[in-house]
Structure formats: structure tokens, C-alpha cells
Amino acid sequence: MKKTLLLVFLFICLSQKQALAANDQPRPHISFQPVLLSWDVVNEIIPRKSSFAVIDIDSGQSFKVQRRAGSGHADVQPLTKDDTKIMKKIYNGKWSWRRRAVFILIDDQLIPASMHGMPHGAGAIQNGFPGHFCIHFSGSTTHRTRKFDLSHHVMILKAAGKFDDYTASLSAEEILNIFLITAKNHDKELMEGISISNMNKNDGSYNVLNNIEGMKWTIKKSQEDHDFPLVSTFPVETKIYLDEVGPVKITQTFTLIRTSLFSPWKVMRDPFVTELAENGR
Template identity: 45%
Template structure:
């Protein structure tokens, strides 16, 4: 089985957080400045990635969590890359990444093409047409920063989170969120069972172990209503309490609905916001 080479692992662990980034408006959050160092992991916008990986291009996909890698070819796609595994062996590796079952779940990946490492996100569900004899019934999608779905033409939030995770930029992104956006990302992280993102949203406390237990049992958290104040009203606050109506599913108790008061706090006016884990424990 193809594993992530040691040199790439070292690069991912050591220099991924050194990339200079700048914030952008709306849903396109970060863009790297041009860098001559080809083996840095870059978080590039779709219009640039689209040129680097044109139709017909063969490149390597590296799964961030498992280190497994496989080759693919881009075959189509206007708003993102529609790709196919290059061979039967590549299909087997991709399926192993998804624990032997195809899934729409998004995963953080690194695309390695012509010496460049670019942060991206893929799902694992064959769909549509496929032309390569690889045992893969169709194609799958790879998203880069700012790319959109073909059907809705909108940016997929989970793909964006996975791209930032692959590029080591989740913390940078969360640093810019207001309390309302933070709650939405928290709920998303619960639903995709991503412990790394969850860890970054919650303030570290002595009750972390108990909170982890609750989050392991919380398999779904849907926001049905949230009370909003103007964001500028929060500028002079270090603690806010936000009423949120949620639907949820607990593995040991089943489905339910309730009102939750999320306590969001920060250490000073210049620090980022965190969800208070102790208050969340009390709610559940």
C-alpha cells in the first residue's frame, strides 16, 4: 500500500504553518502569496489551481489523516475538478481510505502535481460518467479554495474546512470568526465528526475529558434558530450568551430538540472567541 513518504510527512508537520496568508471577503477565506518553494503546502484559489491541473492532468492525491496516496487524472469539471483514479490499484487505495465503503464524506487531502503541494478536499462517492478502466464506476470531485458545486454554484462549507485543515490553516480561519459563525462551525464539526476542528472551537478546560465523552455521543447537531445581535455590538464584550434552538441526536438517548445557551468567551478584546465547554456540558 502506498504510504506518504517521510519527506512529505516532515514537510507537512514542520513548514505547513509557515505559509503567509491573507484574508479575503465573503466565502473565499485565504490565499497564499506566491512562493518559489515548491514543496510547501499551498492554499491556492480555484482559478489558479484550475490552471495548474488542467483537464487530462495526472497527479497524486495524499490523504491527510491516513497518509495513503493514489494517482488520479482530471477528466472534466468547470467549477471544481472531476477526477478518476488512474488504475484499479489506485481505486483500491482510495476505497481503503474510506474504510472499504464509498461515501460523500469530505476529506482533507494534498494534491501533489509537478512538484507543488496544494491543499484540497475530496469526497469518496463515484457518480456520473467515467472513461478509465479502473474499477471505479464514474468520477469523484476535488475542491480547491473558492471552487463551487456544479449544481448549486455555491461554495461547500465542509470542503472549505477540509482545504484549510489540509493547509494547516484552521486556527487562522477560526481567529477571524464572530461568535455566531463559530457556533455554526462547531455544529458542522460535530456532524462530520472532526475532532481536530472541534478542539479548535472549544476553550481548553479541566472538563475536557467529560466534554470529549459528550461529543463522542453527540452524532448530530442541527441549528434551527439563532438569535443575532449586530456583530459590532460585540466589539467591547469578552463574554456573550447566545440562545440557540437545536435538533440533536445522542447515541445513547436518541433524537431531541432543545434551547441551548451557548456561552462564547475570549481572554481579551484582541483575542479570538471560544465556546465555553463547561456551559455546554451543563446543557447536555
């Protein structure tokens, strides 16, 4: 019980510290309001062969694409070789399946969306891009499973400014799953919003997240303390492909904590980052 109370106290202190730090961060200025639209609506706005701009939210860089195909989401290609170069720069010079939050700008409409950065399949434009890539919108599905992609969904919510509202009422297990998605996508901003840490994020401790090339996981049954339901733990088996290291398997117990029965769950992320760093050496 003393250990649990100490965790709660630590959580409160760290949450207040992180909230103050977040208020000091500058936010990019958008000249008009993004509108979250369903895929059924967007499908009509960007018909096949239409061209539009993709704006990467984190970097602020933009490039143009043309929609070529896609029924459950948009299959697109960069419009020119210069657009391909910009897109690859956004992904730090290396194509990746990682999802990124973006806006689609067409005419006077700014639409939240999510893209990945991996060329695949066919491509018909002479643009130096070997195939096409996917852009998902609210309500989009994958073409293989016909189900929505949670990793894309998280990034769409980030683009729409609705991520915090979405995570506020999730269960501990659901928050942990979202946390692991943010790690896979190298999104430290979202990760920090649903977790707590005693590490100094400016000392390079989290750079190891940039080495994640791929990641899968299985969350086991909760070891929840029913006498004190503000703490929950989950054993998790992860298979992670680390750049310059290769595949590693990590079995670890994650601890989540909240300040009241009505507060959102937060993941204690330091053990995960430490384990990654040790395996990445």
C-alpha cells in the first residue's frame, strides 16, 4: 500500500510538471480551421487523378500528391521528383511504415489525415517514387482487412486536435496499447501526453525511440489491484526491430497509474525506455 501511495504522489507531481512544460511549447499557426471529415465525404472531394497538398504537422513541410486509386482510403503518389524528395526528407531520408499526422489542403479545405512513408504496389507517375503510399481519413479502412487501422486513427485524431479527448476515457489496457503505438510511430509528443517520467527528456534518453523500425506486441491479462484501483500492471511481450541491431524480444511488466477513478490512466514509461536503450547498445 505504501508503494502504491508513493506512485500516486509521484504521478501527481510529474503530471503538474509536464503540464507546465507543455504550456511553454510554441504551437504552429494555422490560418483557418481544420475540419474532421469522414472518408465517405473526402472520397468525393479528392476523386481519382485529383491533386492536392499534404502538410506534415510535426515538421511543417508540405508536398503535392495525386490520388491514383484506393477504395477504403486514398492511394496517392508524389506529383514530381521534388515532391518525392520533400517527402523522403520528412522521413529523415529513409522510407518507413511509420504513421504521421498530416493535413490535406485542397481548395479552401484543410482536412486532418494520416500517412505512412513506404512506397509499395504500382506507380504510374515519373517522380522517382517506386509505387504509391496511403493516406487515411476518419472512417478509412485498409484494403486487405477492410478494418480501420488504429495506428492511422491515432494520427488522424492528433491532426484534428482530438487525441486528448479520445484518450481521456480509455481503459488502462487501451491506453497502454495507444502508448505502444506512439512508440512505434516515434511520436514523443503523444507519448508524453499519456505517460509520466522522471527522466530528463533533454538529455538524449529518448533518442533510442528513433531506432525503432518495426514493433509488434501482445498485452497479457492485467494484474490489477482491486483493493486500490488506481494502479494497474500488464505483462507485455514485444518484438522490436531496432536499426543497426536487428530484432529483439522484450518481456516487460508495464505499470499504469491514475489519481482518481475519474482520471485518465498514465503509463510509467521509464522502464520501457531503459530496456530499449540496453537492447540498442
